[in-house]
Every structure is written in structure tokens, then in C-alpha cells.
Amino acid sequence: MTDTEPFNEMLGSDGEPRAPYKALADWFSGMTPAEMRRKSREAETIFRRLGITFAVYGTSEATERLIPFDIVPRVLAAAEWRRISAGIDQRVRALNAFLHDIYHRQEIIRAGRIPADLVVQNEAFLPEMIGFTPPRKVYAHIIGTDLVRVGEDEFYVLEDNTRTPSGVSYMLENRETMMRMFPELFQQNRVAPIEHYPDLLRETLESVAPETCDAQDPTVCILTPGIYNSAYFEHAFLADSMGVELCEARDLFVEDGKVFMRTTRAPERVHVIYRRIDDAFLDPLTFRPDSMLGVPGLFDAYRAGNVTICNAPGTGIADDKAVYAYLPEIIEFYTGQKPILQNVPTWNCARDDDLAYVLDHLSDIVVKEVHGSGGYGMLIGPTASKRELAEFKRRLKANPSNYIAQPTLSLSACPTHVASGLAPRHVDLRPYVLVGDKVRITPGGLTRVALKKGSLVVNSSQGGGTKDTWVLED
Amino acid sequence: MLGRTAASLYWTSRYNERAENMARLLEVGYRIAMTPRLGQDHSDDWRSTLVSAGCDGAFFAKYDDPSKRAVVQHMLFDRDNPSSVRSCIEAARNNARSVRTAITGEMWESLNTTYLEFLDIRPQHMTDNKLPDFLAWIKQRSMLFRGAMLGTLMRDAGYHFSQFGAFIERTDNTARILDVKYWILLPDNEVIGGDLDRYQWTTILRSVSAHRSYRHAYRDAQVRPFNVAEFLILRKEMPRSIAYCYDWIAESAAALAVRYHDSPVSCDMAQGTLSLLEDTSMDRIFQGGLHEFLTDLIGRNNALGAQLAADYHFS
Numbered sequence: 001m002t003d004t005e006p007f008n009e010m011l012g013s014d015g016e017p018r019a020p021y022k023a024l025a026d027w028f029s030g031m032t033p034a035e036m037r038r039k040s041r042e043a044e045t046i047f048r049r050l051g052i053t054f055a056v057y058g059t060s061e062a063t064e065r066l067i068p069f070d071i072v073p074r075v076l077a078a079a080e081w082r083r084i085s086a087g088i089d090q091r092v093r094a095l096n097a098f099l100h101d102i103y104h105r106q107e108i109i110r111a112g113r114i115p116a117d118l119v120v121q122n123e124a125f126l127p128e129m130i131g132f133t134p135p136r137k138v139y140a141h142i143i144g145t146d147l148v149r150v151g152e153d154e155f156y157v158l159e160d161n162t163r164t165p166s167g168v169s170y171m172l173e174n175r176e177t178m179m180r181m182f183p184e185l186f187q188q189n190r191v192a193p194i195e196h197y198p199d200l201l202r203e204t205l206e207s208v209a210p211e212t213c214d215a216q217d218p219t220v221c222i223l224t225p226g227i228y229n230s231a232y233f234e235h236a237f238l239a240d241s242m243g244v245e246l247c248e249a250r251d252l253f254v255e256d257g258k259v260f261m262r263t264t265r266a267p268e269r270v271h272v273i274y275r276r277i278d279d280a281f282l283d284p285l286t287f288r289p290d291s292m293l294g295v296p297g298l299f300d301a302y303r304a305g306n307v308t309i310c311n312a313p314g315t316g317i318a319d320d321k322a323v324y325a326y327l328p329e330i331i332e333f334y335t336g337q338k339p340i341l342q343n344v345p346t347w348n349c350a351r352d353d354d355l356a357y358v359l360d361h362l363s364d365i366v367v368k369e370v371h372g373s374g375g376y377g378m379l380i381g382p383t384a385s386k387r388e389l390a391e392f393k394r395r396l397k398a399n400p401s402n403y404i405a406q407p408t409l410s411l412s413a414c415p416t417h418v419a420s421g422l423a424p425r426h427v428d429l430r431p432y433v434l435v436g437d438k439v440r441i442t443p444g445g446l447t448r449v450a451l452k453k454g455s456l457v458v459n460s461s462q463g464g465g466t467k468d469t470w471v472l473e474d
Numbered sequence: 475m476l477g478r479t480a481a482s483l484y485w486t487s488r489y490n491e492r493a494e495n496m497a498r499l500l501e502v503g504y505r506i507a508m509t510p511r512l513g514q515d516h517s518d519d520w521r522s523t524l525v526s527a528g529c530d531g532a533f534f535a536k537y538d539d540p541s542k543r544a545v546v547q548h549m550l551f552d553r554d555n556p557s558s559v560r561s562c563i564e565a566a567r568n569n570a571r572s573v574r575t576a577i578t579g580e581m582w583e584s585l586n587t588t589y590l591e592f593l594d595i596r597p598q599h600m601t602d603n604k605l606p607d608f609l610a611w612i613k614q615r616s617m618l619f620r621g622a623m624l625g626t627l628m629r630d631a632g633y634h635f636s637q638f639g640a641f642i643e644r645t646d647n648t649a650r651i652l653d654v655k656y657w658i659l660l661p662d663n664e665v666i667g668g669d670l671d672r673y674q675w676t677t678i679l680r681s682v683s684a685h686r687s688y689r690h691a692y693r694d695a696q697v698r699p700f701n702v703a704e705f706l707i708l709r710k711e712m713p714r715s716i717a718y719c720y721d722w723i724a725e726s727a728a729a730l731a732v733r734y735h736d737s738p739v740s741c742d743m744a745q746g747t748l749s750l751l752e753d754t755s756m757d758r759i760f761q762g763g764l765h766e767f768l769t770d771l772i773g774r775n776n777a778l779g780a781q782l783a784a785d786y787h788f789s
Contacts, residue, residue, distance in 0.1 A: 048590065049583050049586065049587060050579075050583070050586075226572070227568060227571045227572050232571070236571070236574035236575055237574075239574075239575045240574060240575040245476055245479075245575070246573075246574070246575050247476065248478065248572075250478070250789075251476050251477070251478050261476060262476060262477045262478070262787050263475055263476055263477060263787070264475045264476070264477050264479075264480045264631060264734070264786040264787060265734055
């Protein structure tokens, strides 16, 4: 761990509750431990009955689990949120401009601001997208920006999830559950509502319908890999709350360059697909011939401008961990402004100097796979055993360009319900951003919390939980 | 509506209905096993339970003898039996899960809770004294889903696909129960019917929860095989009779046809079978052969399910 105490979001340095937490601190101090335990169990029952589960890969038993829900909300003041929100807005505009550029004239490479190899040698770069312009020049429509806080005014962006960020259903259900269990809290605090997220999502998706689409109301659908996918609950939840069909690949087909759904009556034209499957599985004709998941001909229909795929194929390069290191450059290049939100300093192990530093300081830093996600395949130096460190050293030397490294950040902590009462636990934040005819950011987002004392890993697949996240209105 | 959604609604209801029927067949089998049989065990009775349930094929592929323990295990818990209660509950839930958007929260919660509670049941703990309560629980859970469906689902196409599935399954179940024991229902038996036959007739009624309602429908001290057959095939006030089921099937088929402004083949087939049931009598059925009648009916019922799938693009 780091030498200093982590920033405590509820208690200021004087031990008194910080302003946004005042009402909440009073409320929870009035609750007995027994009441808190009862409320916590009640919340769990609600989630289980509703079937709000996720699947954990690599376990045969109980493949559907609940993400633990913590009943103590995380609170952000209006001013804090304004800054975060401005920073995210700037970032997603820059990311979309970057995507458009690298699939067209590649000005940023010509200007020498980023190395060409970073793009063209990147696994996530999709040559099939070169020269194609999606409606409104938007590539990344649905983004989850992972943030961590280390001090009163210090936020860092950990990563920009521009492929198919998940978790938004937890954000919504967490709020529903809190409102059901603690209606009084919402009377005492002016909490910005988030329940309209599905409407915003549908507006966003409709706003990027193909320009050739003559329908008054474009038909939107969600494309899911199916019920065994870890985020299936969320796919169904979003389809239901937007009022659109939840399709598997076999429900869609392409004819005359257009996409249709197989319905109980005549086939129905589809204009916008919010896909929750990876690029590689979109279309077996263009990408993976062995894929059972794709829709043959989908990519051609897309390139013909007859259907919009959200997020666009080839968007993954924008959240590549090696590209991430260049985000400050990218933001400046396309917006002409300094980044509002900072990147975490990052060592790119493909560079010899960086690799040497990382190998020397392995026990102090965090190492991640360039294409990894979900907390799999990462090393947290300070808590790793000697054996793990040695093993990682071997892997790093064998394939350095597969890794990046970052300093161990002292993540802020929020009061969390544990066996002994309330105790601080480390948190991060994933706000959800929508980009279409305009940028729509839902106040708050999903707070993930590391439930184990001292742990910095908040991923649900690694024992993390979630909290309702409040943005207070002025 | 997606064709796959229609298919899943149909199958969710079918599997839910099947789980209940399996529990009821086991209840009856269990009851028979409690009655003394001179000089022999109950393996023949368990065998006919398996045949009624349509599980005999899967069973004998795995077990040698139909002991009570093996039959209970097979019909309740075996995953390699696609009609075991466990398989039905899982299939119903998986189908419902894939169409979460097309069913109500109440329907989903009832299935999901059944599934979660079933997960906690350990087959080795299912002792004789716990079995009756457990079977009653399965029936009630299934009825809860059906109640949630009837009470909350919009009366649109999805509702009719759901009804279709339930009544196709119920028809199949009732027809099989009758067919397995058809010979003891033949009129010749009535004269010579001994205690054992009478017992068997009551058993058939129990298999469809009709042993009490039969008494109200036929005010006669005797259970008569002719009446039992009539009650389960032609009497529309009996909610598990074939005629009752076809009333609903024809209604749902017609409602779907109206909704889709079409005259699909499945609608004609449903109406055809309903007319057949309405225009016949037990005398004529016995003349043509009860077994032949039931075999034909089971075939028509299966064909109708397949035609529905084709008419509405289930896959």
C-alpha cells in the first residue's frame, strides 16, 4: 500500500463529515448494526428475486451470481460532478474525432503526434473500416469512463471503455432498490435522477440511424450473444426498458444489403443495432468464419449505409491500453485544449526504458495486459506474493509489448457496510456517456467497491461490490 | 414479435405444464406403491408411470429396474431425462430468460424463485416422508406461474402462444395417461371389474386431479370406466379433458389468425380437431377403438405444435 491514508470521501481531515455527506452520515449513525444487517439482507433478496445476476467465467458451480450491493450510497457534490462531466465530454469528443481520423486521413500520425505502429499494428485496428464514415461521424456511442479519485480535487481516468461497457443496469437497479428501501433518504437529499437513462439511450441510438432511413421511427434492436453471456441480464433489461427487441444473431438476416428481424409475421427492417457482441463475432463473412454468433452479410449492409452498428466496429482501438497512454496528446490535438481529467501515468512495457523501470519496481506498481479486462491477468505489486512477482517477471520479459504498468494509486475510500458496522473501502466510478446527435451524460454512474479490507480490486469478477451513486443538485 | 420470442413463450408454458404433470404422475405412482400387492413388487406400476410420463426410453437407457428410488430420481432430478422436473424447470426458466422482455416481472419472478429453491434441494435428502410435500410444492409453483401469466400478461399474441403451449402439453399428458391404461377402460371390463380394476380407474382420475370432480359430474356410487373415459376426453367442464384443452387451443389459434390477418394452416388444424371432439360420442370412440382414437389424437396434437412453429416462424 501507499504510505499515506487514502482520501476518505465521507470524513474530512478533521474527522467531520464532508458537506455532501452530512445528511447521510446522520442517517446512518442513527441506525443500529442489527437494522443495517436487516436492510442489507433485504436488498440481497430483492436482487436475487429479480434475477439481477452476472455469470463468472471459469467456474462450473453457480455460474450465475449476484454482485454484492452495498447499502451506503456514494455521494458527489454538484460542483464535483460538473468538473467530471466536462472532462468526460471533452474526452469522448476527442476519442470520436480520433477514431474518425485514424480510419481516414490519419492526420495525427502525419503530424507525428503518435507513432504509426500504435495504430496500424494494433490488433484492435480494423482495416475494413478505412474510408467508411458512420452517421454523424460517431464511432463510440456508448462509453463507460472508469475514474478513480485520490484526493479532494484529484480524479484520474483509468480507462475509456469504448467497446461494450457493461454495468449500467446495476446503476439503475441500485437506485431503484435504494428508493424502495430508503424513501426518507431521498426526501432529505436532492439526488439527481437517473431513471431516464433508457430513454436517453434510445434517443441516442435513433439519432444515428442511417441517413438513408426513410422510416419515421427507426427500428432499434439489441444484439446479444444469448442467455449464457455474463451480461445477459443487462441486455434484456435495456431492451425491456427501451421497448426494443432483444435479438440473437439467428433472429437477424441480411437481404438485398438490408438487415431484417425474423418476426412472427413478415420480416421487419432493422435500422440501428446496439450490439453487445465483439467485433470478431459480428459477421462470419467478414470476420470469423467459425463464429456461430454473427449475422452473415451484416458488415456489408453496414458499409452500404443501410444499418448502423453501435458501437462501430473497430472502436476498440480507442480503449486500447497502449493508445490510452497517448490520450493527453489526442485530446490536445483534436480539441486544442488541455485535458480536464488526467490520465494515470503509464509505463509502456514495449519501450525498453519503461520495461527496465517496471521490472525494477514490480512490487510497488500495477501491471495490466494491454488487451485484458475485468481484472483478469493483472498484477498488483504491493499485495503480490514472491512467487507471483517472479512469475510476472518471467511473463513480462517474454512478451513485454503485451503489458503496461501504472503506479499503485491510493484509491479514495467510502463508508461501506461490513460485519463490524461501517468501514472505509476503496471505490472507483464508471459514469455512462452517450454520444449521438449530442453528448448525454447520466449524473453519477456505477460505483464499484472493493469489499475486502485494503483491497484495491473493485471488479465484480474479483469479489467487488457496487453502490448507488448520488450526484446532489445545487 | 420475434419468431424466437413466440417459440420461447410457447415452450416456457409447455415446460411449466409438464413439470406439474410429472409431479402429479409421481404422486399417483407413489400412492400405488403404498397399496399391498400380493406376491409381487410394484415394478409394473412404476413402468406404466414411466410410460405415461413418456420417460420410459430415457429411463431404461440408464437403469435396469424400475425401482421406486430410481423412478423418483429419474423423474425429478435426472438431467439426462429432458422431461424430469429439474429439466422442465430449467428449460422453462431458460426460455423465459431469453424473452425477459416479453413476459411480466411476476411471471419471471415465479419461475426464477422456483428455480432458485429447486437448486437447494439435494436428491439424496428426498426421503419418502418428504416426497409428498415436495410434489405438492412443485404443483403449486407451476400453478403460481400460470396464475401470474393469467393475471398479468397482456392479451396479445404472446398470451396466445403461451396458452397454446400449455394446452398442447396438457392434451398430450391426458391422452397418454388414458392410452397407457386404455384396456382397463374398455366397456367389457365394466361387468367383470373387480376391486383391482376399480382401483385402477380411480388412479387414472387421480393422475389428472379429477377423482373428486368426477364424483360431482357423475352422481353414481360406482366409478365406471366408460364415464372415466368420457370425463377425460369429451367433458368440457373438466379442465384437463382433451375437449376442454382444444376449446382453448382453437380459441388461441383463431385469435392469432385474426391478429395476423391470415388463415394459417395451424388454425384449420386446431378447429378440425375441436370439431372432431365435438361431433363424436364415447360410443363412437369405443366402436372405432379407444387406443386407435388416442393414438390418432396424440399424432394430431404433435402435428399441430409443429405447424404452429412453421406458421409463426419459431426458428
